[in-house]
Amino acid sequence: MKISLLILIGVGSFGSVYKGVLDFDGAQLVAIKVFNMLHHGASKSFLAECVALRNIRHRNLVKIITACSTVDYQGNDFKALLYELMDNGSLEEWLHSTIETNEETDAPQNLNLLQRLNITIDIACALDYLHNGCETPIVHCDLKPSNVLLDAELTGHVSDFGLARFLAKLADKASANQASSIGIKGSRAILFRIVVTIFSDTSTAEFGMGSEVSKSGDVYSFGILSLEMFTGRRPTDHMSSDGLNLHNSVKTAFPDRVTEIADLLLQEGSIESPEQYSIKAQRVEECLSLIFKLGIACSVESPANRKDISDVASELHSIRDMLLG
Numbered sequence: 001m002k003i004s005l006l007i008l009i010g011v012g013s014f015g016s017v018y019k020g021v022l023d024f025d026g027a028q029l030v031a032i033k034v035f036n037m038l039h040h041g042a043s044k045s046f047l048a049e050c051v052a053l054r055n056i057r058h059r060n061l062v063k064i065i066t067a068c069s070t071v072d073y074q075g076n077d078f079k080a081l082l083y084e085l086m087d088n089g090s091l092e093e094w095l096h097s098t099i100e101t102n103e104e105t106d107a108p109q110n111l112n113l114l115q116r117l118n119i120t121i122d123i124a125c126a127l128d129y130l131h132n133g134c135e136t137p138i139v140h141c142d143l144k145p146s147n148v149l150l151d152a153e154l155t156g157h158v159s160d161f162g163l164a165r166f167l168a169k170l171a172d173k174a175s176a177n178q179a180s181s182i183g184i185k186g187s188r189a190i191l192f193r194i195v196v197t198i199f200s201d202t203s204t205a206e207f208g209m210g211s212e213v214s215k216s217g218d219v220y221s222f223g224i225l226s227l228e229m230f231t232g233r234r235p236t237d238h239m240s241s242d243g244l245n246l247h248n249s250v251k252t253a254f255p256d257r258v259t260e261i262a263d264l265l266l267q268e269g270s271i272e273s274p275e276q277y278s279i280k281a282q283r284v285e286e287c288l289s290l291i292f293k294l295g296i297a298c299s300v301e302s303p304a305n306r307k308d309i310s311d312v313a314s315e316l317h318s319i320r321d322m323l324l325g
């Protein structure tokens with residue numbers, strides 16, 4: 001097996017991501033995350049991602065090909081993860097392109113309403129799987145546009161599990177230390193022990209507080225991400241002179257600005273008669289209103305009042321059905 005790094009495509013919290021070629025039974029383009037082992041926490045992040053991604057599989061999660069942990073010729077630790085390459089880069093680049101597009105070669109990096117909604121649904125499905133579909137629920141803990149990758153069909157894939165947490169219930173946590181005496185099967189018990197060891201120094205709070213608290217953190221991030229997705233504003237943008245955050249500014253501007261955003265998104269549509277346009281405009285506005293309400297509801301301050309992501313996913317599906325008529 002031979003891996004060649006080609007070009008740097010991103011710099012993450014614990015290392016750099018390259019596009020490369022994996023030579024093994026023929027050449028395959030891959031994404032390679034090389035961990036910067038000088039960075040405090042890189043080792044832990046590598047392990048967290050290995051453990052998380054080895055045990056889960058979903059169409060809206062990035063697929064890991066292999067992990068590589070070795071020592072380089074200078075005697076330094078070398079750790080890398082290989083993933084399937086996602087042709088269309090990260091959602092961050094699509095939402096806030098900083099690179100000027102060359103009019104002759106590059107299509108404008110602009111997503112239409114349905115594409116945005118589809119990607120939002122992809123992310124919700126991925127979270128629903130992590131929270132409710134895995135044997136041991138997983139909290140992603142770092143959901144943001146740069147951690148959502150888009151494949152050739154613009155399907156969203158959640159990536160970067162370097163900060164992910166397994167949610168062991170209190171009982172499980174106690175039993176993880178004496179795995180033989182309780183009901184978890186072998187591999188899961190081992191998994192628990194690894195996870196508890198990895199995280200015991202930093203995240204005792206996550207383990208102790210009960211699952212809902214942490215899941216709701218992901219739901220908050222999802223809410224903010226969906227507001228960002230449909231307003232095109234970064235959560236950190238200074239929206240107004242009174243310093244409102246994205247949640248509050250959307251809430252305050254609601255519903256007046258919805259019409260404005262709907263107009264912008266409709267401009268990408270084909271030429272239609274005025275009647276068709278106004279029917280469509282009305283439907284788009286209704287859908288956007290529902291999406292913003294959902295985004296606001298997901299990002300309320302009190303964790304206990306946030307929705308469960310599975311309800312969010314099914315609401316988004318009905319919004320899409322409505323949009324498609």
Ligand SMILES: *[C@@H]1O[C@H](CO)[C@@H](O)[C@H](O)[C@H]1NC(C)=O
Pocket residue numbers: 114115118154
């Ligand atoms: C969005 O998803 C729907 C349902 O899967 C699909 O029919 C449609 O082609 C997708 N549209 C875009 C623009 O990706």
Ligand SMILES: CC(=O)N[C@H]1CO[C@H](CO)[C@@H](O)[C@@H]1O
Pocket residue numbers: 087088107151152153154
């Ligand atoms: C919408 C869009 O630009 N999609 C591109 C995603 O990547 C594939 C493969 O590189 C391109 O063919 C698509 O045009």
